[in-house]
Amino acid sequence: MNWINRIKINQKILGSIIASLLFLSLILGIIIWNSLTDTMAKDLKKHGESVAENIAAMSSDYILIEDYYAIHQLIARARQANEDIRYILVFNSKQMLVGHTFPDFIPKGILDAHTPQGTEKELSILTSDEGRIHDVLVPIEEGEVGFVRVGMSEKLPKEYTLSKIGDLILATILVCLVAVGIAYFTTRIITKPINDLVDTASGISAGNLSLRASVVDDEDLGKLVKVFNEMADNLISSRSKVEKLLEELQEKERLRDALISKLLSAQEDERKRISRELHDETSQALASLMVTMRVLADEAEDKEQQELLYTSRDIAAGILREIRDLAVELRPPILDDMGLIPAVKRYIESFKEKYSIDVMLEVPDDSIPLDDQTSLAFYRITQECLTNIAKHTVATKVTIKIQVEDNFIKIAILDNGQGIQKADFEMARQQNRIGIYGMKERAALLGGEFLIQEARTGGTEVVVAIPIKQKEG
Ligand SMILES: Nc1ncnc2c1ncn2[C@@H]1O[C@H](COP(=O)(O)OP(=O)(O)O)[C@@H](O)[C@H]1O
Ligand SMILES: [Mg+2]
Missing domain, CATH: 3.30.450.20 (PAS domain)
Incomplete structure (x- = not known):
């Protein structure tokens, strides 16, 4: 029926x-x-x-x-x-x-x-x-x-x-025929307000919020029309409220993005500055101190004094090495000079040495044309992931896979540790830790996506995909 x-x-x-x-x-x-x-x-x-x-x-x-x-x-x-x-x-x-x-x-x-x-x-x-x-x-x-x-x-x-x-x-x-004519006109008179209401409702739902149903004499229908028009009025005011809220939200989002981007670049600049200072100034000063100590040691007449000076020189040499390592870690010149893959390879070498965790790197044979921002983001993400693995897991093995897929560069870092749980995120948030958050923001600022989850094989998996931009210059 x-x-x-x-x-x-x-x-x-x-x-x-x-x-x-x-x-x-x-x-x-x-x-x-x-x-x-x-x-x-x-x-x-x-x-x-x-x-x-x-x-x-x-x-x-x-x-x-x-x-x-x-x-x-x-x-x-x-x-x-x-x-x-x-x-x-x-x-x-x-x-x-x-x-x-x-x-x-x-x-x-x-x-x-x-x-x-x-x-x-x-x-x-x-x-x-x-x-x-x-x-x-x-x-x-x-x-x-x-x-x-x-x-x-x-x-x-x-x-x-x-x-x-x-x-x-x-x-x-x-x-x-006469009856049809009469019925046609009477039903039109009866149903006109209803049809009007239907037309108005369709118009409003199509987006024309200024439409209103015309007022009728009929008591019940009149009530319906009144309530309907009130509803349409409310719709306008609530829509403009929502629009205002949305605008504010978008403005806040823009501000936040700008702030994070500023923060990240300020951090990078500062790291670069400290790295250069350590390399150029502190290392130079230490090096000349070492030369002086050697001259002094060579000239010393007292054997005991000479031993002491040689030992001090060795200590200074150790400090110099550490400062150079620190400078490289803060901002590896190789990243700017030779690009992401060599920089990551070098970082992995020093990581393996330091933590005795086996790291396997899979990269494409062809070179990847990356812009500086994306290179830096991938480098920092790799750094943060490996540091997290060393700091928080019992992992013995890490696989890092970098690949190009549909105009995206994608990095997947998988460890064989205990895996990450929801409680870990909660805890980190409560303690204002921003490692994972920072990786996510870096990816988002470059229009990319970030994912951290427990891998199917156990352990933790981090996947980041960022759209490829042609390298400037
Ligand atoms: N690879 C991982 N395996 C297991 N847990 C992890 C891993 N990476 C991060 N976590 C957990 O997530 C938390 C948040 O990490 P992060 O945001 O980098 O902060 P932080 O390193 O300063 O603790 C860590 O405290 C740790 O509990
Ligand atoms: Mg961390």
């Missing part, structure tokens, strides 16, 4: 009006047809009887004196006066035909179709090519002289009945 719900309300009203009208006219048609055919049969019989009785009375003498011409004239006149009469037949007492109204020939079988059964008038219904004939038989002088048969055709009255039914059908169609 789904289709019923899909029909519009005015179509439903119209449809039911038309259906009732059609049903009514069908019933009326049947009643009229029945009553008209019934009356017609009665009329035909009565009429036929009166004509036959008249002729019986008037033709009696003519039959006796065998004046067939007079009989012919009598029945011809009667036939002419009545269109319903199909034929008149006059028989004498020997049942011989003495007069008829057929112009050319007498249809076959008609003479034997109805013979008198007694001395009373009788009715017999005959069927012919032209429809049913009501054949009325009236004896003359109780059959002593003969009898008269009058055939009354149903044709004319039937045509009349049919024309009446035709009128009825026409009238029904007219009434239907």
Whole structure:
């Protein structure tokens, strides 16, 4: 019954009006047809009887004196006066035909179709090519002289009945048309506010928030329209609130991004500066101190003093190495000079030496054209991941895979430690640790994605993908 719900309300009203009208006219048609055919049969019989009785009375003498011409004239006149009469037949007492109204020939079988059964008038219904004939038989002088048969055709009255039914059908169609017209206008009046409301609601949902439904007099509908319009008003105010909030949020986001980017670059600059200072100034000073100590040691006369100076020089040499390592770790010149892969390789070498953790590096054969920002981000992420592994896990093995995929450079770092749990993140957040957070931000600032999760094979997996930009310059 789904289709019923899909029909519009005015179509439903119209449809039911038309259906009732059609049903009514069908019933009326049947009643009229029945009553008209019934009356017609009665009329035909009565009429036929009166004509036959008249002729019986008037033709009696003519039959006796065998004046067939007079009989012919009598029945011809009667036939002419009545269109319903199909034929008149006059028989004498020997049942011989003495007069008829057929112009050319007498249809076959008609003479034997109805013979008198007694001395009373009788009715017999005959069927012919032209429809049913009501054949009325009236004896003359109780059959002593003969009898008269009058055939009354149903044709004319039937045509009349049919024309009446035709009128009825026409009238029904007219009434239907008028009813449809009236129903159309009344349903339009009734459903207009509802349709308006529907149109307004569709318009609003399509984004035109300024639309309002027009006010109506009807009490219930009026209430609905009022509430609807209030709802639309609220929609506008809440939407502008949301838009304002969204704008503020976007502004904050922009500010935050700018701040983080500034922070990261300030950190990098500072690292670069300290690295250079350590390398250029501190290392130089230490180196010259070492030269001085060696000269002093070489010239010393006291053996014990000389030993002490040599040992001090060795200590200074150790400090110099450490300072150089520190300078490299802060900002490896190799990253700027030779790019990401050599820098990562070098970092891994020193990491392996320091922590005895096995690190496997898989890189593509071709060189990757990376911009400085992305190189630096990948280097720092590798550094942070390896430091985390050394600091927080029992891992003995790390696999680092760098690959280029669909214009993205992707790094995946997998360790065989105990894996990372949700609680670890929570704890780190509570203690304001920003290692993982920093990696995520670095990736986001370059339009990339960052993922840290427990690997399927156990251990922790960090995946970072950053879209490749062509190296500037
Ligand atoms: N590879 C790893 N395996 C297991 N846990 C890890 C790993 N990396 C980080 N974690 C956990 O996540 C926490 C947050 O790391 P991070 O943000 O780098 O801060 P921090 O290194 O200063 O502790 C760490 O304290 C540690 O518990
Ligand atoms: Mg860390």
